[in-house]
Amino acid sequence: MKTIFLFIIILFQIKLFACEKEIIKVVWENFPPYQIGDISLNTHPKGSSVDLLLAAAKKIGCLKNIRFEYLPWKRGLFELEKGRVDIMFNALKTPEREKYAYYKRYYSKGRNAIFVSSKDYDKLSKLSSEELMKEKNFIIGYSNGYNYGKIFEKMLAKYPNKFEMALHDDLSIIKTSNNRVNAFIGDVIQTNELIKELKQNKKIDKKINFKFLSLLLDESPPFTYLMYSKKGMSEKLVNKFDDAFVQLYKEGTTKRIFLKYIPQNFINEVVVKPDFEK
Incomplete structure (x- = not known):
């Protein structure tokens, strides 16, 4: 009886921490220091945005479900809209994109x-x-x-x-x-x-x-987000990723990851405090 009870507990824990999506396709392109890779090599990319996503995926039990796919930005947007890929990095929020993508808390800013x-x-x-x-x-x-x-x-x-x-x-x-x-x-x-x-x-x-040049191209430094496909991912899973990013920031992990790729004097220009009230 104890063996059966223990087995049930183990199964429950596996289900509890299992990722709800079997494969999560993530688009990347060479965009150092945020996304760094060589398409000719059979390895996944690295970079501050990539490492941060992997850290969040690990927190919610989805690390083994991540699959990277190299695509040019414009093609990536098209595939995300169709639901054939799930996540894109370093995106600005626009009304047009919000029609087909979830945007949650911003995690960095750029200029x-x-x-x-x-x-x-x-x-x-x-x-x-x-x-x-x-x-x-x-x-x-x-x-x-x-x-x-x-x-x-x-x-x-x-x-x-x-x-x-x-x-x-x-x-x-x-x-x-x-x-x-x-x-x-x-x-x-x-x-x-x-x-x-x-x-x-x-x-x-x-x-x-x-x-x-010092000429501004936007009224203020734009925040950057992850874009999640509305057709490819449930909002429940997106919220799990979002909560994981908040935890990573609070733990100091976000800053540590970015410091691997970005000089100290630029960190405050890039890493931003998430909107915890969102």
Whole structure:
């Protein structure tokens, strides 16, 4: 009888801590230091956002259920909307995306900026947004499907011929280094990491350096979220992940994870206190 009772308890515990979704598909792309990986290698990515998600998944018993899938950002959004993938990293909240994705508490913030070659910085840094747009033959690269903020959206709508879209951030950087465009938009922290990587892989000249302009692309530094597919995941499971992120922050785990990838002097610019009242 004791053996049967013990067996029942074990089964109950297994069910209690089992992940309710057999496979959780997570989209990633090379977006250092948040997502870092090589698609040619048969390994899952790492990075601050990746490690934080895995820590949350472990807390709720879903670590073994996580599967990573490399997709370009725009394609990832499409697959998330259809419910064929479940989670995407480092997303800004927009009304359009909220139609097909759950957004819970934000877990970090970022800042997008316009990067230019160091040799052009002194001249361009003195210009306002309007003056920059009126520069002759001046083209700014940006990535397909990204949301850079309200100010950027207004600039793009008003001066569409001043912008050139690329599939990935690294392509815009390469184009700028080859003088095919004059500038590019990127996350302040992520871009510096990506430039280092491109130089190491000899995709851009090591002698080329970039600086970002102080022009704002949004009214305030945007918060970034995980996006959860409404078709792919139950809100109950999403809430479990959300609660786990709060626990990780309170324990100090969030900061420790980010410090593995981001310099100490940038931590307060990235790690934010979750909205515990949400």
